[in-house]
Amino acid sequence: MFLGNANIFASWRGNQNISFSIIDIRARCLISNIKVIKRIRIYLFYFYKSKFYGKKTLEHISQRKYYLDWLRVIAFYILIFYHVGMIFVPWDFHIKNDITLEWFETWMAFLSQWRLPLLFLISGMVIFYSMGKRTSKGIIAERSKRLLIPLIFGMLVIVPPQIYFERISDGVQFTNYWEFWKTVFDFVPFPKGGSLSWHHLWYVLYIFVYSIIALPLFLYLQSEKANSLKNKVNVIFTKHPNSIYSFFLPLLIFYYILAPIFPTTHALLDDWYNHSISFSFFILGFCISAFSGLWEAIVEKRNQSLIIAAIPGLILILFVWGPTFYIMDEDTLLFGIIYGLLKWIFIVSWLFTILGYSKFLLNKPSKVLTYANESVYPLYILHQTIMIIFGYYIIQLEWNIFSKFTSILLITFGGSFLFYELFIKRYNLMRLLFGMKPIKN
Numbered sequence: 001m002f003l004g005n006a007n008i009f010a011s012w013r014g015n016q017n018i019s020f021s022i023i024d025i026r027a028r029c030l031i032s033n034i035k036v037i038k039r040i041r042i043y044l045f046y047f048y049k050s051k052f053y054g055k056k057t058l059e060h061i062s063q064r065k066y067y068l069d070w071l072r073v074i075a076f077y078i079l080i081f082y083h084v085g086m087i088f089v090p091w092d093f094h095i096k097n098d099i100t101l102e103w104f105e106t107w108m109a110f111l112s113q114w115r116l117p118l119l120f121l122i123s124g125m126v127i128f129y130s131m132g133k134r135t136s137k138g139i140i141a142e143r144s145k146r147l148l149i150p151l152i153f154g155m156l157v158i159v160p161p162q163i164y165f166e167r168i169s170d171g172v173q174f175t176n177y178w179e180f181w182k183t184v185f186d187f188v189p190f191p192k193g194g195s196l197s198w199h200h201l202w203y204v205l206y207i208f209v210y211s212i213i214a215l216p217l218f219l220y221l222q223s224e225k226a227n228s229l230k231n232k233v234n235v236i237f238t239k240h241p242n243s244i245y246s247f248f249l250p251l252l253i254f255y256y257i258l259a260p261i262f263p264t265t266h267a268l269l270d271d272w273y274n275h276s277i278s279f280s281f282f283i284l285g286f287c288i289s290a291f292s293g294l295w296e297a298i299v300e301k302r303n304q305s306l307i308i309a310a311i312p313g314l315i316l317i318l319f320v321w322g323p324t325f326y327i328m329d330e331d332t333l334l335f336g337i338i339y340g341l342l343k344w345i346f347i348v349s350w351l352f353t354i355l356g357y358s359k360f361l362l363n364k365p366s367k368v369l370t371y372a373n374e375s376v377y378p379l380y381i382l383h384q385t386i387m388i389i390f391g392y393y394i395i396q397l398e399w400n401i402f403s404k405f406t407s408i409l410l411i412t413f414g415g416s417f418l419f420y421e422l423f424i425k426r427y428n429l430m431r432l433l434f435g436m437k438p439i440k441n
Contacts, residue, residue: 068125069373070362071354075118076376080383080416082111083200084409087391088401094166094199094388097395097404102323109321110313114347116203117281121351123207124285131222136215147208150435151201154381159199160184161385165392200384202266204435206275209268210282217283221290234293241297245308248348251280255340281351288355302356309349312342378424378434379416386415 085108086093090100131139164180174180180195188194198205220226237243258273265271288295298305320330320339329335391408399407424430428438 064365065129065363066365066369067358067362068122068129069369071118071358072122072126073369073372073376075115075122076380078111078115079119079380080387080412081409082108082115083384084387084391084405084412085111087387087395087408088405094162095169095392095395097401099401101401106317106322110317113343114350117277117347118351118354119203120207120210120278120281121285121288121355124282124287125289126285127211127218128222128286128289131218136219139215139218140212143208143211145432146435147204147211149432150377150381151198151204151208153433154201154204155196155198156184158381158385159197159201160195162199162388163190163195163197165388169392198266201381202268204381205268206278207282210279213279214283214286218286221286226290230291233291237291237293237297241300242304244294244297244301244352245345245348247284248344251277251348252340252344254280255344256337259340260336298352299356299359302353305349305352305356309346309353312346313350316342316346374436375417375420375425378420378436379413381434382416382419383412386419387412390415 085104087095088097088100089104089108091105091108130142134142160181161177164174164177167180168174183195186194187196190197221230254273254276258276262270262272262274264274266274288298316339330339387408390411394404394407394411397404424434424436426439431438
């Protein structure tokens with residue numbers, strides 16, 4: 001009808017102008033339709049992905065994520081390396097070398113910023129895949145078996161030697177170890193006069209508690225009810241991948257508000273700043289696995305994340321963590337504000353860098369990975385006890401710090417692997433006590 005009305009114009013130029021207008025309108029409609037089609041394709045892409053999510057047949061759920069296995073192993077190895085270093089810095093720890101090194105504090109401070117956030121992040125990512133088709137009761141049973149049993153066993157058997165050697169290093173005398181061990185069963189908490197503690201196993205307890213608290217959210221995100229939400233979130237991160245860096249904002253707020261009031265204690269009930277950070281990374285890890293758009297944005301921005309992390313990282317190493325340059329009084333409010341901003345921009349960007357590159361560099365199976373991934377949890381449970389037992393005697397030798405550090409590090413890893421091979425790996429009862437799956441006949 002529009003073309004018919006156009007013919008009432010007498011002049012050819014008038015008809016030509018109208019034809020040009022029609023062409024212009026059609027072109028604009030075509031461009032608009034292309035944009036609509038692209039948007040529809042994005043929605044359809046995530047719609048069908050979400051359908052597969054609900055059925056749990058999507059390839060990226062069923063396929064083994066080797067980069068997560070590698071990251072898990074590397075994160076725990078870094079933790080063991082870090083714990084050995086704690087003996088040689090002036091920070092509070094169970095045993096101390098008589099001489100500490102200031103330059104040790106630089107790399108220790110660097111590691112301390114992101115080693116635990118990485119562990120909680122990976123734990124959240126892994127639980128998404130380990131939940132499978134389990135019900136809430138099945139998930140709680142699995143978490144209890146993998147976390148609570150090793151925690152209780154660790155508190156009664158693995159941790160007490162650490163307390164014993166800490167006590168005798170402080171000058172407390174016992175007739176023998178067994179005399180001390182009986183005090184564990186008085187069930188009086190350490191260090192409030194008793195010998196019952198979870199020590200380094202606080203991480204296991206926190207993961208269990210976080211898993212229970214977050215279970216309703218996790219079940220919802222794995223259900224078909226969350227498909228619409230997943231579609232919308234995935235589209236946001238696909239269109240605005242830089243929005244991943246907004247995650248540092250709540251962490252910065254927690255730092256400003258909670259850190260001055262609640263110093264980290266690992267005591268569960270009064271550890272609110274630590275909870276705010278650790279639980280946030282745990283939830284973020286699960287969301288990275290649940291929302292493919294978020295994961296793809298992290299991978300896409302890996303190079304940018306490295307650059308963003310490098311700037312505050314270098315500033316902090318040169319002016320705060322390292323014995324290099326002095327610029328301002330660290331007790332002032334201004335320093336706390338600037339430091340918090342640099343710290344959390346660095347941590348979030350650095351973790352996204354690690355995740356982004358791991359997808360390309362670490363997504364490979366190997367026999368070494370298979371062995372390391374299975375053994376790493378028992379190694380984590382064992383390592384600090386072996387480290388403190390042997391470290392107590394090594395730090396008393398007239399060796400230089402490098403020799404002591406290297407010896408304790410090698411004995412900690414070697415002793416842990418040896419104990420795993422001889423007493424854990426082949427016996428289902430020991431595998432249960434150390435949080436491992438049973439050997440199937």
